[in-house]
Amino acid sequence: MPSHTILLAGANRGLGLGLAREYLGRGWQVVATARDPDKAKALHELRSAHQGALAVERLDVADPESGAALAGRLDGRTLDVLFVVAGVSGYKDVPIHEVPPEGVAREFVVNASGPVTLAETMQPLLAPNAPVVFMTSVLGSIAGNTTGGWELYRASKAALNMFASSYALRHRERPVIVMHPGWVRTDMGGPNAPVSVEQSARGMAEVIEARTTPGIAYLDYQGATLPW
Ligand SMILES: NC(=O)c1ccc[n+]([C@@H]2O[C@H](COP(=O)([O-])OP(=O)(O)OC[C@H]3O[C@@H](n4cnc5c(N)ncnc54)[C@H](OP(=O)(O)O)[C@@H]3O)[C@@H](O)[C@H]2O)c1
Incomplete structure (x- = not known):
């Protein structure tokens, strides 16, 4: 049986790297991206351990x-899942009125508009009912904001949720997931987070596999629906 292919956008470290391991373990072909592949040591080690996959x-x-160039290089391949993992969290302890405009713009492009732009660019490569997954956060929930903090990050993930919902309306045949990975021990999540990368990656892969219904869902790594 031919194996499936997932594109993991932003897999140099953290959750993207963990998802690469998880999907390789499931026998999938994995296309993993890094901003600087020459320095992507962990990915190259993984590639050596999984020849050809x-x-x-x-x-x-x-x-x-950069997205268009990647689509060109992947021409002829079919993607069974697109998962845009990449994200940044700057200015965590700074209220929005103290963030310079260029900082706001950068975080919105990386976290919100960039992922959805990439999904549109990859559209010709996607299998007809391939799920598209955007890594959001529970912090992107407006209803869930009861504590404040992380103002720019929260707003950029709420914007991602909204862009993803418009994307899902343009592609009504497709399951679209905005995924909260849990609070996970990565560079971003920090050492005190309760969830390991392995636990989160396994959970997310199971949630994606189970989600075959077209339309958008805001889910966490255990399959729970989150409030918008
Ligand atoms: N960890 C958590 O508890 C948690 C909770 C909720 C949501 N999330 C979300 O999960 C995703 C992954 O987070 P993480 O915890 O794994 O963080 P991380 O360890 O800081 O890794 C971030 C990843 O994003 C990549 N990246 C950043 N800017 C990029 C860009 N412009 N283009 C391409 N790749 C870029 C990084 O690549 P480089 O190595 O090149 O910098 C790295 O691979 C993010 O979207 C984050 O917001 C994480």
Whole structure:
């Protein structure tokens, strides 16, 4: 049986790297991207351990030309899942009125518009009912904001949720997931997070596999529906 292919956009470290391991373990072909593939040591080690199953590609989600170049290099392949994992969390302890405008713009492009722009660019490569998954956060829930903090990050993920919902309306045949991975021990999540990368990656892969209904869902790594 031919194996399936997933494109993991932003897999140099953290959750993207964990998802690469998880899908390779499931026997999938994995295309994993890094901003600088020459320095993607962990991905190259993984590629050596899984001969032929992992391709490492260059991508900056903030740069539409980088996305178009990647689509060109992947021409002829079919993607069974697209998962845009990349994200940044700057200015966590700073209220929005103290963030410089260029900082706001950068975080919105990387976290919100860039992922959806990439999904549109990859559209010709996607299998007809391939799920598209955007890594959001529970912090992107407006209803769930009871504590404040992380103002720019929260707003950029709420914007991602909204862009993803418009994307889902343009592609009504497709399951679209905005995924909260849990609070996970990565560079971003920090050492005190309760969930391991392995636990989160396994859970997310199961949630994606189970989600075959077209339309958008805001889910966490255990399959729970989150409030918008
Ligand atoms: N960890 C958590 O608890 C948690 C909770 C909720 C949501 N999330 C979300 O999960 C995703 C992954 O987070 P993480 O915890 O794995 O964080 P991480 O360890 O900081 O990794 C972030 C990843 O995003 C990539 N990236 C950043 N900017 C990029 C760009 N412009 N183009 C392409 N790739 C870019 C990084 O690549 P480089 O290595 O090149 O910098 C890295 O691979 C993010 O979207 C984050 O917001 C995480």
